[in-house]
Amino acid sequence: MIDPRLLRDDPDQVRTALRRRGESPAVVDALVAADAARRASIAAFEALRAEQKQIGKQVARAQGDEKAELLARTKALSAQVKEADAAQGAAVAEYDGLLRALPNLVAPEAPEGGENDFVVLDTVGTPRDFAAEGFEPRDHLELGELLGAIDVERGAKVSGSRFYYLTGVGAQLELALVQLAMSTAATWGFIPMIPPALVRPRAMEGTGFLGQAADDVYHLEKDDLYLVGTSEVPLAAYHSDEILDAASLPLRYAAFSPCYRREAGSHGKDTRGIFRVHWFDKVEMFTYTTLEESWAEHQRLLGWEREWLDLLELPYRVIDVATGDLGSSAVRKFDCEAWVPTQGRYREVSSTSNCTEYQARRLDTRVRTAGTDGTTPAATLNGTLCAMTRTIVALLENGQQADGSVRVPTALQPFVGEVLEPIR
């Protein structure tokens, strides 16, 4: 959630952010009113409660008639306190509910608009000219089947549409990517992590995924647990209810986990192959830092994502995602999009978001600086290092040769060899 003081001190800034996201700023008025009601009810309760405590002390000392009289007074007061307490609880819950439903602010630099209003920041590498090379490129599924790497038919048989098996070199390719990504991240100073992929509601809610994205989340009713759509969730919740020492920041984690997405509302989109699936594995980067440092850290995360794509020798571009397409937690987001030859366009393979204090406030992760009083909320950022399925799509399609074999980038050759050969 955002800083509640901002609602009192500068509500227009909140209205502007909502407008830039393409949402109605009307909730701000409701929030300001709810805040006033909350404070009034707290003051009313506290006054009554203070009186009750005061009399309670006298009761303990009093004797006989005096005691009986005090008891009569305080008995009536007790009912009032109970009532005021309930009213306060309701007012706080009302305010808190509205505040949590509010998305984060928006970075002033983020381009305004919807999904198509992104700004291209950079383009790296040159897509191959298959016409000049004299052959028609195969798509990743065709290549995957030739190589014995991807089996979507049996995925669908066993688990349904948008499921797959990685087989043979496909399985080896994923393991190679995981190993390379985790060890590379470790050299950059990230702490390797393997987090739980099943979390409690608190973690899911705290990261902001039960708002606009709720339909995309798998929920296990019987146990009230959620399957995470990204390890951002268990990583953001990792330090919940903790106060971090400022000297320990930035804290960087690289986590390998499965990701589960219902893909509600994307029926008919990317139905072929493993580009858009209900489950995939991913290595995710995550940083805890301060608000002041978050902007520079966001650039660093983007830098590491780019370094990774360079390592995989993929042509890609970087876009600055428009305000209307940001998640509710992010104030700014950069996507890296790899070239997909058979689609003739760049498609998202990684994404990095600056969530500023939004998640940390919800999950109660604070920072204490030695020599200063009090605490401040931490800032959190996340970035994809390697989403397995989409990376495999890009590697196969961009590395393919006329005979259906696939040339492997140098960095992966120690794991799977120089060329993946068709098995038939």
Add this chain to the structure above:
RNA sequence: GGAGAUGUCGCAUAGUGGCCUAGUGCGCCCGCCUGCUAAGCGGGUUGAGGUUCAAACCUCUCGAGGGUUCAAAUCCCUCCAUCUCCGCCA
């Protein structure tokens, strides 16, 4: 899944309904003292919220949430976590 025990301030502990405004020790911070260090002496040491120009005051916080009571760390219920034993199991 079954049976039982436990959960108090950074750590360790005291606290079985009102003098708990949660004590004590250790650790930590500030100061004093002493060639240095240690020891000793004095003070401070959870976090959040509200009123307020401020100073200050008030409220909440004893794993979490409810309940009983004029009054709850203390009694009751639910949940969570940890530990012990049994069962099952990769």
